[in-house]
Amino acid sequence: TKLWESKLEYCENLLSNLHKFFKAKSLETMIEAKEKQLAFLLKQAKIIIESKIQKAELELQKLQNAFFQHENFFKKSKNLISIKKNGKIANLEELKSEDIITLSSQTLQKEAKIL
Structure with a gap:
């Protein structure tokens, strides 16, 4: 057992x-x-x-x-520099050779002739 x-x-x-x-x-x-x-x-x-x-x-x-x-x-x-032609803001596409432009900043203004 x-x-x-x-x-x-x-x-x-x-x-x-x-x-x-x-x-x-x-x-x-x-x-x-x-x-x-x-x-x-x-x-x-x-x-x-x-x-x-x-x-x-x-x-x-x-x-x-x-x-x-x-x-x-x-x-x-x-608006730091503006480009004017005949006293109006110029469009870069419209500028041609021999154009007289005015470059303006807040302190200076210069005329330039486009070649």
């Missing part, structure tokens, strides 16, 4: 271990683990995306600032 008791105990231990193994590897446990993994990956992806969006917004802001600085420079420098 001791032999049978030890075999029975061995079988009970084996069944207990198998039960623990299958319980640990149950479908619910595997699904929960995958859900946790997916939630973690989703959180990481959101962090990465938000970081990239913030970086892109910052770069866009820098480009817009540079554009507005250039635009303001051109607006301010638009």
